[in-house]
Amino acid sequence: MILGIDVGGTHTDAVLLENFQVRKKTKVPTNQLHLVSSLIGVMDGILRDEDLSALERVVFSTTLSTNAIVQGKTDRVGMIVASGPGLAPEAIRVNEDTRFVSGYVSNRGIEVAPLKKGEIAGAAADLKAAGISHLGVVGKFSTRNPAHENEIGELVRGDFRHVSFGHRMSGNLNFRRRIATTYLNASVFDLYSRFVEEILEFAKRAGFTAPIYILKADGGTFEIRQSAEQPVQTILSGPAASIMGILSLDDCSGADAVAVDMGGTTTDIALLADGVPLLEPLGVTIEGHRTLIRGLKTKSIGLGGDSRVRVDNGQLLIGPRREGPAAAFGGPWPTPTDAMIVLGLTQIGDRAKAETAVAEIAGKLNLPVAEAARAIFEQTCRGIAAAVGAMVEEVNNKPVYTIHELLEGKKLNPTRLFIVGGPAGAVAARLGELLDCEAVIPRDAEVANAYGAALARTTAEITMLAETERGSLTIAEEGLQMKIPAHFTRKDLLKIGLEKLRERARRLGARDADIEMEIVEDQEFNMVRGYYATGKNIRLKAQVKPGLIAGSGRGGARP
Numbered sequence: 001m002i003l004g005i006d007v008g009g010t011h012t013d014a015v016l017l018e019n020f021q022v023r024k025k026t027k028v029p030t031n032q033l034h035l036v037s038s039l040i041g042v043m044d045g046i047l048r049d050e051d052l053s054a055l056e057r058v059v060f061s062t063t064l065s066t067n068a069i070v071q072g073k074t075d076r077v078g079m080i081v082a083s084g085p086g087l088a089p090e091a092i093r094v095n096e097d098t099r100f101v102s103g104y105v106s107n108r109g110i111e112v113a114p115l116k117k118g119e120i121a122g123a124a125a126d127l128k129a130a131g132i133s134h135l136g137v138v139g140k141f142s143t144r145n146p147a148h149e150n151e152i153g154e155l156v157r158g159d160f161r162h163v164s165f166g167h168r169m170s171g172n173l174n175f176r177r178r179i180a181t182t183y184l185n186a187s188v189f190d191l192y193s194r195f196v197e198e199i200l201e202f203a204k205r206a207g208f209t210a211p212i213y214i215l216k217a218d219g220g221t222f223e224i225r226q227s228a229e230q231p232v233q234t235i236l237s238g239p240a241a242s243i244m245g246i247l248s249l250d251d252c253s254g255a256d257a258v259a260v261d262m263g264g265t266t267t268d269i270a271l272l273a274d275g276v277p278l279l280e281p282l283g284v285t286i287e288g289h290r291t292l293i294r295g296l297k298t299k300s301i302g303l304g305g306d307s308r309v310r311v312d313n314g315q316l317l318i319g320p321r322r323e324g325p326a327a328a329f330g331g332p333w334p335t336p337t338d339a340m341i342v343l344g345l346t347q348i349g350d351r352a353k354a355e356t357a358v359a360e361i362a363g364k365l366n367l368p369v370a371e372a373a374r375a376i377f378e379q380t381c382r383g384i385a386a387a388v389g390a391m392v393e394e395v396n397n398k399p400v401y402t403i404h405e406l407l408e409g410k411k412l413n414p415t416r417l418f419i420v421g422g423p424a425g426a427v428a429a430r431l432g433e434l435l436d437c438e439a440v441i442p443r444d445a446e447v448a449n450a451y452g453a454a455l456a457r458t459t460a461e462i463t464m465l466a467e468t469e470r471g472s473l474t475i476a477e478e479g480l481q482m483k484i485p486a487h488f489t490r491k492d493l494l495k496i497g498l499e500k501l502r503e504r505a506r507r508l509g510a511r512d513a514d515i516e517m518e519i520v521e522d523q524e525f526n527m528v529r530g531y532y533a534t535g536k537n538i539r540l541k542a543q544v545k546p547g548l549i550a551g552s553g554r555g556g557a558r559p
Helices: 032-047 064-070 119-129 149-155 175-187 187-208 237-249 334-340 351-365 367-395 424-435 445-455 492-506
Strands: 001-006 011-018 021-029 057-061 076-081 098-100 111-113 134-139 162-165 212-217 221-223 257-264 267-273 297-300 307-311 315-322 416-420 439-440 462-468 472-475 480-485 517-530 534-543
Touching: 001 175, 001 445, 011 032, 011 119, 011 445, 011 534, 021 032, 021 445, 032 149, 032 187, 057 237, 064 175, 064 439, 076 119, 076 149, 098 119, 111 367, 119 149, 134 149, 134 175, 149 162, 162 175, 162 187, 175 187, 187 212, 187 221, 212 237, 237 267, 237 297, 237 416, 257 367, 267 367, 267 534, 297 367, 297 424, 307 334, 307 351, 315 367, 334 351, 334 367, 334 492, 351 367, 367 424, 416 424, 416 445, 424 439, 462 480, 462 492, 472 492, 492 517
Parallel strands: 001 057, 057 212, 076 098, 076 134, 134 162, 257 416, 416 439
Antiparallel strands: 001 011, 011 021, 212 221, 257 267, 267 297, 307 315, 462 472, 462 534, 472 480, 517 534
8 A cells, every 4th residue: 555645735635545546535624833733634544444564655745845945934044155266255145144165176076275174163153153053065066076065064063953065965067056955955954854753753653664755846756764864855846746646647648738736725837748747957946046956847826726816996816825715615705716616616615605705706896796706717717827828938938858858849739738636627628728728637636646646756866977087986966986997988987877876766765666767968078188188077967767656557757
């Protein structure tokens, strides 16, 4: 059996799968003030009277890190940055507690200027005196040589409760994004660590020993203890769960498509090219922070089933805020859900309460109640359709990256609409008309996110740089440097890299049957000095493909 749990802004969904079929499913309101208690309550309820020894894996999709960042409920973080020449410090300062120190390495990983221990000690003392207990350390080109970051870490050992290192966040180059990613990781570290501890404590009390995973922004998972070191990887896992759910519940192969998850608070939108999800090539963005976190390309809009409906100066306004449940469920304001109930598009809640709420809007618009309900419903659908259209246009003005490859010259022309979430049945037909797409509601659409999380495979990536002139090999994500001979080749690097990637994937919780590896970047240059080749610069990036676990019936995201 497999348990998948998705925590949304409005509801927490859970599915218990047996032989990849739904054995139990549940949807309960999310208690944002006591998120962990909501999760534990759902787990306790769905696992009651079950043989816990038959449980093979538990997978969460959680909004914990995302919500903390969006709402500004993060810890204060000190940053020590060895910036080197080039960008002015103010251009890369991530907060008022950023301290810059001397010393840097070149883009080849060669130390150009050593660190000054006195500067580091002074910066650490200053931050510690300000009551800061979380630190981020980032050095320029640390992915090519992490020695400076490691040295700073040793110098401040014991001064801070936790230190996040830039070279561990991603193997990709981009100094600004690395600083932002490291900062965010440190800012949610304590909050996320407590979450992990409480989940593990519940598992211990409940008596099950199945591995527990968390869904990442790229639609893959990693083991919960491993996730505690890099909680920033879990941002935007909710939209990723939507995509994985659709991929797992329906055949998406072959066509360009739109994936829509309409919840109570937001609607999440994603696009598929030839049935494969699109990827943010540089990293996802959250609250203005451009990160190096590998993630699926998604867009969230503040337009959901429970968005507040109001009239301002004769204009009908919907969202972006949710201020409680629909009036039909005792909420304080009319919502699109109430309009759907009035129109007979869904048979839920108290119809009389829904009609009373919509009547308030009808009076302000000088319309009959049914026409007001139709206006609310139509504006809701058109708002989602407009957001989809804008996203398609944005993507078609840039190179198209999927989770597997760059599609040269690809222009998306969606012909299918996959829609999940509570209101899916009510809005599917109209959205399909507006988008000129065939509308498809997968089975178990109301808990698709939990289903997708349950079946997502563990993903991992590594970035390798070999310089035969210097005799060095660096694997950034592992913080690893090793000596290599002058005759080292791309074939040698590939062999070592795939071995290290397999080890990393296993450490993150992957089963051997799910480790499907591929090379996503492959470059080799001759290094020339005085008209003579002095060695080679070989760069490879390898990944375990995102997709679904072996045996799930779909075989992963790629057809």
